[in-house]
Amino acid sequence: MFNRHVISGLLAGFAFLMASSAAQACAGPCGASPCGGAPCGDACAPAVSCAPMTRTVTVYEQVPEYYETTRTRYQSVCSTEKYTAYRTECVPEVRTCTKTIVRKVPEWRDVCQTCYRWESVWETRTTFKRVTVCKQVTTVRTKWVDQGHYEYQCVPACPGLLSRFKKKSCGGCDDCCEPCPPMKTKKVWVPCKVCIEVPCTKTVRCTECVPCTTQVCVKRRVPYQTVTKVCSYRCVPETVSHNYTVMVSRCVPYEATRTVSRCVPVVERVTACRMVCKPVTREVTCSPSDCCPTDCCGSGGKGGLFGGLFGRKGGGCCN
Numbered sequence: 001m002f003n004r005h006v007i008s009g010l011l012a013g014f015a016f017l018m019a020s021s022a023a024q025a026c027a028g029p030c031g032a033s034p035c036g037g038a039p040c041g042d043a044c045a046p047a048v049s050c051a052p053m054t055r056t057v058t059v060y061e062q063v064p065e066y067y068e069t070t071r072t073r074y075q076s077v078c079s080t081e082k083y084t085a086y087r088t089e090c091v092p093e094v095r096t097c098t099k100t101i102v103r104k105v106p107e108w109r110d111v112c113q114t115c116y117r118w119e120s121v122w123e124t125r126t127t128f129k130r131v132t133v134c135k136q137v138t139t140v141r142t143k144w145v146d147q148g149h150y151e152y153q154c155v156p157a158c159p160g161l162l163s164r165f166k167k168k169s170c171g172g173c174d175d176c177c178e179p180c181p182p183m184k185t186k187k188v189w190v191p192c193k194v195c196i197e198v199p200c201t202k203t204v205r206c207t208e209c210v211p212c213t214t215q216v217c218v219k220r221r222v223p224y225q226t227v228t229k230v231c232s233y234r235c236v237p238e239t240v241s242h243n244y245t246v247m248v249s250r251c252v253p254y255e256a257t258r259t260v261s262r263c264v265p266v267v268e269r270v271t272a273c274r275m276v277c278k279p280v281t282r283e284v285t286c287s288p289s290d291c292c293p294t295d296c297c298g299s300g301g302k303g304g305l306f307g308g309l310f311g312r313k314g315g316g317c318c319n
Contacts, residue, residue: 011060011277054283062275069272074263085256090247098241104233111230116221125216128209138201148191157184 007277054285056281057284058279058281060277061280063278064273065276066271066273068269070267070269072265072267075266076261077264078259078261080257080259082255082257084253086251086253088249089252091250092245093248094243094245096241096243098239100237100239102235103238105236107232107234108229109232110227112225112227114223115226116223118219119222120217121220122215122217124213126211126213128211130207131210132205133208134203134205136201137204138199140197141200142195142197145194145196146191147194148189150187150189152185153188154183155186157182
């Protein structure tokens with residue numbers, strides 16, 4: 001639609017340009033005034049002002065045209081149809097099962113067994129009893145003994161009170177020499193520590209185990225043989241059949257109805273509109289410059305279609 005409008009506009013413009021070129025070509029020469037007045041005179045003289053005049057032009061315009069046509073559209077139609085549906089039902093079914101079972105059959109038999117009973121028996125046994133006894137025990141003890149002795153030793157004597165006032169003499173020595181100290185004999189004990197072992201005897205009470213013979217009553221297991229009946233079981237295979245009922249799921253067909261929507265083509269007549277390019281005649285008012293020919297000055301201007309299109313004027317009677 002947009003391309004159609006563009007083409008119609010171009011055609012209308014081209015028709016308008018053709019009409020303008022035709023009006024300029026029908027004007028008189030430069031010696032006669034196209035406006036019906038006096039001649040223009042000199043070709044390059046100033047143009048004389050002309051009165052407004054009208055002329056008829058044909059243009060092309062887009063005109064709406066209505067026409068009837070048909071079109072196809074799709075319409076949803078609801079219809080009811082029948083179809084086969086399936087539902088699940090539980091149906092009882094009787095089945096037979098065969099299996100092998102093992103039965104235990106009792107069997108009685110005589111078995112000789114060894115049993116035990118308790119009997120009291122007297123036995124002679126040697127036992128030990130505790131007896132308290134007093135014994136002499138000799139032990140050795142260690143002790144320290146001082147085995148010293150006395151001896152005479154010469155020791156300095158303590159001077160008395162009177163000896164201090166006596167004149168000190170040393171047997172011919174000068175007075176400057178110190179006198180000899182007085183000595184005396186003294187009895188002194190000289191110790192001597194010796195470690196000796198001394199035997200020591202003492203009485204000790206102790207307990208001893210003395211063997212003795214006694215009669216003891218004991219319980220003893222005595223074996224004996226007996227015959228008893230023993231029941232044993234023997235496995236016997238056996239085939240057994242039995243019936244049982246199970247529920248089986250099955251699909252059962254049935255006839256149902258449903259509504260289905262379908263698209264159906266529908267042909268209908270409609271009135272459409274289209275734009276048509278048609279020529280239209282109109283009376284337009286032109287100015288004096290549009291009435292004068294464009295080539296009245298010879299080489300000064302360009303005439304024809306492109307002269308009126310670009311608005312170039314020559315140096316003739318029109319500005």
